[in-house]
Amino acid sequence: MNGFFGILNLNNGNFREVTTNYLNTKLLNRENTLLINDEILLQNFTTSTVKNDNYPNLYFAGWCRLDNIEELQIQFNLDSKAVEQEVILAAYKQWEADCVKHLIGDFSFAIWDVNKKNLFLAKDQMGIRPLFYTEQEGLLYFSTTIPAIKSALIQKPGLNEEYIAKELLNYPQKVEDCFFKDIKRLKPAHYLSIGAEGKLEEILYWELETVDLSHCKTNEDYYALLRTTLETAIQSRIRGKKNVGCQLSGGMDSSAITVLLSRIMDKNKLHTYSFILDETTKAYSDNGIDEQGTQEEIINYADLIRENHHPITSFHYKDVFEEFVKKNEIMGGYANSDCIWQDSLYKVAAEQNQVEVIFSGFPGDEGVSQNGNNYFYDYLNEFNIKGLFRFLIDFRRGAILKTIHYFRAKNKKNTTSDYSIIREKRNLLNPNSIFYKNLKDGLFAFNPSFKNWQKEQICTAHVCLRIESEGAYANQYGVETVYPLADIRLLEIMYSLPADLFKPKPYSRALFRNLAVGILPDKVRLQPKRSGAKTLAFADYWIHTKSEELKNYKIKNHTGLMISEEEYKNKEAENEFMKMKRYNTLKEIDYLIDLNI
Template sequence: MSGVAGIYYLDGRPVEEEVDRMVDVMEHRGPDGINTWRSEAVGLGHCMLETTPEDQHESLPLIDRGGALVATADARIDNRDDIIKTLGLQRPKGPPITDTELILAAYKQWGEDCPQHLLGAFVFAIWDEKNERLFLGRDQFGIKQLYFYHKNGRHFYFASEIKSLLSLSDVPEKIDELTLGIHLANGRPDGERTIFQNILRFPPGHALTATPCKVRRRQYWSLSATDVPSDLTDEEYAERFRNIFEEAVRCRLRSTRSVGSELSGGLDSSYVTCVAHRILRKSTDRNTLHTFSTVYDRFDECDERPYIQEVTKKEGIEPHYTIVEEQSIIDLLDEIYDYLDDGRVSGNHHLNWLTARQAGRSPVRVLLTGQDGDTTVHHGWQYFLELARGRKWEEFARLANQTIRVLQRDDGVVERQETWSEPEDILGDYGSVYLLRWAKKGNYLKLLSSLVEISKHFSVSPWLILQNMWREVVFPAYYWRKSRQSPSQPNVPKTIAPQFADDVGLKEYLSKRSSQSNEEPRHITARNAQARILKSSYLVSSFEKIAHYAAAAGVEARHPFMDKRLIEFCLGLPPQQSLSKGWSRAVMRRAMKGVVPEPIRQRTEKANLAAPFRYLLIDLGGGEIEQILRYDTGKMGNYVNQSYLSSLYKDAKEEKGSVSQDELHTFAKAISMLHWSRRR
């Protein structure tokens, strides 16, 4: 990943060497050059990582002819040919048109509407001297990072990394305590807030205009579905999906050097790898694809090498492996926090770090991923809710039986549905939602007719169902009001200091966000459940961390499943293209036929990484954790319940069964934050 930075003194002060400091602290993003430009109250900076052929002809910040426009960008524009044709930019001789030149040309043509004409991954800033304004834009899904700090009437700063903003003397390094608490409590993060007060994330799909009088931000794009015909055959849907996906991969293969691909052995990374391999094999110059996989020696049940090798045995693939158990999570956090400014690393993100690090030690500059494929190509379990809402119980039962047969085909179980062993389990998870709703509302006709139908297709007595909800049937008005007035209240984890939680109003915040996200069953469909995830701040935060890991390794991460065209197409599909004949993600499985090895295409299970996570954290990292818990953590110690953390660590170390996987992950978040604080 390249890097950008900039200063606009709204009060007219001249920019001096401070813009140089901003890029100097991001030197890992500029192995191919670091440059700055400044004029009076404006300064722009750029750190160059050359990844596309056009990058070799680019020198940023770019000064337009006449000097009225100056741009800096970290961008990969995928609809280059369309823009060149539309704007008449063909250049028969000489160097190719660079992506930043395309952005400037788009700005000249469409002004502040230019971002909506761009496809790809980008952040850019344009200084428009004539109109005395700074204009910024970020891509639709936030694949490229941008943060900013603004003080009315004084200054506006922006950069690809927070450390760049913190290098400025008037940007305070002050913790946003509510954001910290939300993270420690496993809450849903605010879309714009970072761990530092008043340093904000520039939101995806937005543009910003800064002038001496005001800073105005607007959303130029929102998530929507393509109008996909509803009467196509399964094969026709699969063909359309395949064509769009192959284009999403193809346009991400633009590279000056070898290309790499993450390969876990799952559906998503395998599909990306196989499609990239086929495209590269047709080229004459770059036909070797490097793959990067994290594997396990101690945990056979987690080792995906049999699936990985189904792909890597193809000619023209050079595999690279990293043994996960060689370093503790704490050791890996030490490496990560050398670059990452935000201490909110959690879950299995150390695997993303290992993959990026491995790629950085190879000849590649571009790393393809399968990230969030199961968001773009949704599993579609909520289709059961749609069938229940429509009281299509015969179809519900048929699909439930098909699903159980698929999941038990090889004794494999979809990870998030590990309690499903018979169709009645699916009925309990999805059908009962509406039965209970109708009981609470006193809608006895729908309830009783549904119970009669259910008894025809499931091995469950309607009387048993009524027995479990008799209170709602007898007192419907009371229980309906109660369910509306008293939504479930989230608990603040014991790992958080109670006084801190009270001071920042953490429980109230979590309750408010929980009530906002508790969508009424009548509103839930497979597609709007999918859209909710795509709009989630978790998604943006996750991709930002992956981008930081890639930048630290000197590579660029590219994500075919986050292609705008592909996402909009998938959002327009009928739900039966997600869940069909018991197979989730059906349209992609059909499209993969003949491209991905059959043992992978028909996978329904995922490796459970709970055991290695505990080993890496507790067994390998125990010594470091004990030091962290003994260390004087300063103010950060006021945020966590250190006595409880010590007790939880002791129980985990002694392998007491009372420590759940959720508790272990919450514990790891607190330890990670303490370690991050200790290093700063």
């Protein structure tokens, strides 16, 4: 299991008692753990040492993969075998806090400067690697997992009632917040530098900005650049890996990644995984379909080893309560965007196939394979007459209707008119709660600019939270999750492209369909986005089964935040399936609250 943990004596806390208690209750590899006087405890979960002889005053703990490691090795005159730890320490010695501006990859790390008595905590630009921290009685606890922090605290962390209220309201969360009030998630593209004064202030070091693409003269130049960058992103994520896994949902994103992997590595070492329906689960699916047809197309097209394709038809939990306990063990409590539905896939990949790294097509929909439906927003926002004229010619009556919708949404500052009705039907929050009227829903907020909308979509909290959760479940088995479509080099190019490349004509998701020429067979490249199948093919069965197993569970409502079961049963619902799903959520939140009070 990758990751790290630490305790900093921030303000004359009871450091010795807390660290002694932690060390005595953990089965630790002492070579991985560093204790410096009454100042700091630093522990890597797997790495054999936190000290590098070349930098005697700096101590390091981290979970990192650098994609520009070769460039940095050359820049610092390091051996080509120098690993991430040494490269990051060299960068820190050269640039101190600005070192993160020179790093590309997935990383989360801590550096303790003995001479300056300074702790530096940093996280990658997209928040792929987790990092949490909290302050209690003069001590700063920090780790890549919430459970590690919980296990070390003298006092149980208090529940974050506002966070819970948002879940009951079905509102989006802030990226820094979690189930516990005083435990914070270090935001993506931020660092903390904590000196002797003990000030905790997160500093933003990167934002998605445009890059110079003036060397691209034609649309094909743009597509070629995107293809090359995507291939580089994939190649950098298999460096040093023997057995590689890839999720193959049947969608374009995962299909393209699978094909490219098959071209750059030994196919005998490549394993693919797909959620599919079986005879039991098919009966619970509205459409009774999955994407096995497309999966077969890719297996044949890429000439994959058929024995290395692994269908996943069910979860390995004996019941819903074992599932909830696992959530608490891995995520530390109730977590927005929890991805326990991936857990069984990672378990199979690790235990049966010895996979070290597994690829995902997420967050394609939020980035390079977005549908492009509002590509024209910048034309209206910037009053681009030439662009608006082309938009009118391409979409005619549709352009007029979309323009009317744009200005209506701009006036209302919201892109949808009826979601508030649906939201109220899903509402589980007690109307007497102080949060009932105070919390505001930020979902579907109108953004007048296509560029700003793109940034908002790819940098949304959900992207970070889902990736973090998938990584946590995979990490328990020693598997690393990777996301080439979240590579910042690829995203910066996407963000710099002319809006016209996203135009949904003659098909939606035009950018990705066009860059996938020569990567995907046309039957897959041009398939509709919505086939009626779900990524988790047996999601409906899962929800029905949970409902049955929770039938006799009585809600305790320790916080008083929830409506009563009777009130919920009497609420109008959009449909019976959604009512069942939200009722499951109500009981799940209640169960996890009960585990953590």
